[in-house]
Amino acid sequence: MPGKMAVTLGVSNILWMVLVASQAFTIEIVPESQIVAQINGSASLTCRTTGCADPSFSWRTQIDSPLNARVRKEGNTSVLTMDPVSFWNEHSYLCTATCGARKEEKAVEVLIYSFPKDPEIHLSGPLEVGKPVTATCLVRDVYPFERLEMDLLKGDRLLKNQEFLEPAETKSLETKGLAVTFTPTSDDIGEALVCRAQLHISEIDEALRKREKRRTLQVHISPRNTVVSVSPSTRLQEGGSVTMTCTSEGLPAPQITWSRSLGGRRPQLLSGNGTLTLVAMRPEDSGVYVCEGVNPAGRDRKEVELVVQEKPFTVEISPGPQVAARIGDSVELTCSAVGCAAPSFSWRTQIDSPLHGQVRPAGTSSKLTLNPVSFEHERSYLCTVTCGRRKQEKMIKVDLYSFPRDPEIEMSGGLVHGEPATVSCKVPDVYPLDRLQIQLLKGERLMESKNFLEALERDSLETGSVEMTFTPTADDTGEALVCRAELQIDEMEFEPKQRQSTEMLRVQIAPRNIAVSVSPSSTLEEGQSVNLTCSGDGLPAPKIQWSRQLRDGSLQFLSENTTLTLTSAGRGDSGVYVCEGSNQAGKSRKEVELIVQVAPQDMQLRASPSERVQEGDTVTIYCTCGNYPKTWIILKKKAETGDTVLKAVGGAYVIHKVQLEDAGVYECESKSELGRQSRSLTLDVQGRERDYFSPGFLMLYCASSLLIPTIGTIVYLARRATMRGSYSLVDAQKSKV
Numbered sequence: 255m256p257g258k259m260a261v262t263l264g265v266s267n268i269l270w271m272v273l274v275a276s277q278a279f280t281i282e283i284v285p286e287s288q289i290v291a292q293i294n295g296s297a298s299l300t301c302r303t304t305g306c307a308d309p310s311f312s313w314r315t316q317i318d319s320p321l322n323a324r325v326r327k328e329g330n331t332s333v334l335t336m337d338p339v340s341f342w343n344e345h346s347y348l349c350t351a352t353c354g355a356r357k358e359e360k361a362v363e364v365l366i367y368s369f370p371k372d373p374e375i376h377l378s379g380p381l382e383v384g385k386p387v388t389a390t391c392l393v394r395d396v397y398p399f400e401r402l403e404m405d406l407l408k409g410d411r412l413l414k415n416q417e418f419l420e421p422a423e424t425k426s427l428e429t430k431g432l433a434v435t436f437t438p439t440s441d442d443i444g445e446a447l448v449c450r451a452q453l454h455i456s457e458i459d460e461a462l463r464k465r466e467k468r469r470t471l472q473v474h475i476s477p478r479n480t481v482v483s484v485s486p487s488t489r490l491q492e493g494g495s496v497t498m499t500c501t502s503e504g505l506p507a508p509q510i511t512w513s514r515s516l517g518g519r520r521p522q523l524l525s526g527n528g529t530l531t532l533v534a535m536r537p538e539d540s541g542v543y544v545c546e547g548v549n550p551a552g553r554d555r556k557e558v559e560l561v562v563q564e565k566p567f568t569v570e571i572s573p574g575p576q577v578a579a580r581i582g583d584s585v586e587l588t589c590s591a592v593g594c595a596a597p598s599f600s601w602r603t604q605i606d607s608p609l610h611g612q613v614r615p616a617g618t619s620s621k622l623t624l625n626p627v628s629f630e631h632e633r634s635y636l637c638t639v640t641c642g643r644r645k646q647e648k649m650i651k652v653d654l655y656s657f658p659r660d661p662e663i664e665m666s667g668g669l670v671h672g673e674p675a676t677v678s679c680k681v682p683d684v685y686p687l688d689r690l691q692i693q694l695l696k697g698e699r700l701m702e703s704k705n706f707l708e709a710l711e712r713d714s715l716e717t718g719s720v721e722m723t724f725t726p727t728a729d730d731t732g733e734a735l736v737c738r739a740e741l742q743i744d745e746m747e748f749e750p751k752q753r754q755s756t757e758m759l760r761v762q763i764a765p766r767n768i769a770v771s772v773s774p775s776s777t778l779e780e781g782q783s784v785n786l787t788c789s790g791d792g793l794p795a796p797k798i799q800w801s802r803q804l805r806d807g808s809l810q811f812l813s814e815n816t817t818l819t820l821t822s823a824g825r826g827d828s829g830v831y832v833c834e835g836s837n838q839a840g841k842s843r844k845e846v847e848l849i850v851q852v853a854p855q856d857m858q859l860r861a862s863p864s865e866r867v868q869e870g871d872t873v874t875i876y877c878t879c880g881n882y883p884k885t886w887i888i889l890k891k892k893a894e895t896g897d898t899v900l901k902a903v904g905g906a907y908v909i910h911k912v913q914l915e916d917a918g919v920y921e922c923e924s925k926s927e928l929g930r931q932s933r934s935l936t937l938d939v940q941g942r943e944r945d946y947f948s949p950g951f952l953m954l955y956c957a958s959s960l961l962i963p964t965i966g967t968i969v970y971l972a973r974r975a976t977m978r979g980s981y982s983l984v985d986a987q988k989s990k991v
């Protein structure tokens with residue numbers, strides 16, 4: 255409202271009172287003499303007349319510059335409106351009213367001001383206790399500033415006061431400021447900075463000429479006294495956990511962060527609050543941890559060095575530092591890391607040869623399997639365990655052995671009483687051979703002992719053997735022959751180290767004392783029954799076998815019974831019977847001749863070519879008998895002086911160049927206990943010119959006989975006598991010769 259802006263200054267005007275009294279033509283301006291208008295506001299001047307029906311108005315400034323205002327006339331009133339008010343309106347305005355010939359003029363002065371906004375307070379930086387800060391109070395767009403007075407207060411205390419008295423050179427809106435530098439203290443917390451500005455123009459409302467700005471002091475305290483507590487300790491064991499608590503003082507309360515210092519790189523933020531808990535710490539987590547308190551006023555940090563000690567870790571190797579491995583078996587070597595979460599393993603041999611095995615991880619262990627174990631495995635194996643930066647190594651030595659079977663006892667053939675025998679004991683597939691010892695014992699008695707210390711060391715399975723020769727006796731039967739082998743390796747653990755085999759001795763005795771008894775007699779009559787019984791000693795008891803000897807000397811098997819029974823002996827049963835006793839140790843035989851006596855029969859006697867021959871011819875006299883054997887046949891030449899027994903070969907008696915005296919009676923006679931048979935013929939020799947002579951004796955065997963020695967009648971008779979007596983085996987043998 256312009257009315258509110260324009261303030262009328264009461265001035266008494268005597269002239270105006272004279273005019274009114276006379277009802278003359280008068281002029282008045284409202285406000286009367288002076289108006290103070292705010293720039294950008296609006297203000298109006300009203301020029302009014304009395305005493306004229308239709309006055310005319312004109313407005314001008316004292317210096318004849320443009321009006322910079324609008325004019326409006328209404329009857330006896332003219333209103334000059336300045337909207338907006340600007341510098342160009344700061345003049346003395348004259349209103350001239352004309353009524354006919356009369357002319358009245360009135361002036362009014364227009365003053366302007368600008369004080370549109372409250373002051374502003376600016377700080378050069380955050381308020382920090384102990385840190386000087388400059389507070390500036392600004393008043394913008396002031397006019398006329400020489401009327402301006404500014405106060406800066408902290409609480410009730412005036413810090414600075416200023417008036418801006420120097421006159422302005424040009425008309426312009428100015429910004430004026432007041433700066434005070436002070437050092438905040440903690441007492442300032444909660445205090446306010448107050449900036450008061452006053453434009454000393456009394457014509458303006460107080461509310462418009464006094465302006466004030468308050469600003470509560472935001473006093474900051476930079477983080478300080480940053481303290482860290484570590485629980486349980488800054489030295490930790492691997493895998494352990496730690497809680498670190500950090501506090502920092504400051505205003506406002508500092509924001510606490512935990513981070514890890516990583517050398518040159520950007521630190522790693524770990525926590526956004528004061529408590530940092532680290533679990534499962536590893537050695538590589540060692541390092542500097544930083545707690546930082548930050549607020550707008552600054553930052554403060556505290557460093558903590560954590561040391562994570564590696565857990566002591568150990569390497570265990572199993573089955574032990576040394577393992578006895580049987581060739582052909584499977585052996586598993588286990589290398590374990592204790593106290594290391596993520597160990598890595600490597601295996602090698604001490605001489606860096608190939609492993610010849612399979613490596614398999616198994617959690618915090620590693621297994622090396624040698625399967626099957628062979629000579630290339632007889633080494634020391636090294637297991638290297640790496641745990642972080644630490645490294646440990648353990649060695650295991652693989653020793654080989656082979657002792658898979660019990661000794662094998664061998665006897666050459668059977669043991670025969672009295673015959674030297676060789677017994678051997680073999681221990682097959684042994685390694686190492688030089689540690690083998692073999693003992694041979696008979697009962698409790700050590701017979702032979704052998705070691706193989708001189709054996710060449712070779713990568714192969716060997717057979718150790720020992721041999722002994724002894725002469726067993728029957729008494730040895732039942733004794734034990736023990737072969738004891740021992741692999742003498744005390745430094746290796748395996749079972750068994752000793753093996754033994756036992757064989758019971760069985761000493762055989764070759765058949766002996768083979769005897770034959772013939773019941774009733776070895777000379778029998780046809781049809782009689784005879785038992786041939788054979789017996790003999792030996793171990794094992796000899797097996798009896800009866801056979802018959804054929805004419806060509808070969809044997810015909812008859813029975814395995816000890817007693818051979820001929821129930822009804824025939825003439826063909828005569829002959830030599832052989833009893834053979836045999837066992838594993840040997841055989842022995844006994845012979846007996848069986849004679850079955852039969853009556854002679856079917857005897858034939860003839861002369862060839864004829865019974866009548868010429869002197870000087872060759873004549874053969876044949877004598878045969880049908881039943882054989884051992885029927886005595888005698889060829890005789892009958893004569894007055896006595897018979898002559900003739901020597902016949904193969905049943906034939908040959909007379910070369912027959913003489914007259916060869917003529918005569920020839921008799922062939924067969925005789926036994928059972929009877930006699932004879933044939934005779936008369937050989938007639940035709941002489942040329944000589945007489946014939948008397949025949950002599952002749953004796954010959956039957957056709958089956960082989961050889962008949964030339965013997966005399968007396969021998970023949972003696973045999974007869976023998977044949978009649980009892981038959982003895984010894985005699986029978988002798989009679990054959």
Ligand SMILES: *[C@@H]1O[C@H](CO)[C@@H](O)[C@H](O)[C@H]1NC(C)=O
Pocket residue numbers: 293294338368370395427
């Ligand atoms: C007056 O008004 C104009 C436009 O509205 C503006 O730009 C200017 O700043 C004002 N001046 C003051 C002192 O208020």
Ligand SMILES: *[C@@H]1O[C@H](CO)[C@@H](O)[C@H](O)[C@H]1NC(C)=O
Pocket residue numbers: 524525526527528529
């Ligand atoms: C601290 O910060 C961690 C994450 O940085 C959060 O898990 C934990 O709850 C916070 N503790 C408190 C007391 O605010």
Ligand SMILES: *[C@@H]1O[C@H](CO)[C@@H](O)[C@H](O)[C@H]1NC(C)=O
Pocket residue numbers: 773774783784785819
């Ligand atoms: C032959 O032996 C059997 C049985 O032992 C017996 O019965 C028989 O009488 C014996 N014969 C002779 C001739 O001894």
Ligand SMILES: *[C@@H]1O[C@H](CO)[C@@H](O)[C@H](O)[C@H]1NC(C)=O
Pocket residue numbers: 812813814815819
């Ligand atoms: C052996 O003797 C048994 C009776 O002891 C008899 O049965 C068997 O026939 C005999 N064997 C021979 C081959 O004589």
Ligand SMILES: *[C@H]1O[C@@H](CO)[C@H](O)[C@@H](O)[C@@H]1NC(C)=O
Pocket residue numbers: 302303304305306307308330
């Ligand atoms: C104009 O002025 C007012 C008062 O200021 C008077 O009341 C009116 O009478 C006057 N009008 C004329 C015609 O003089």
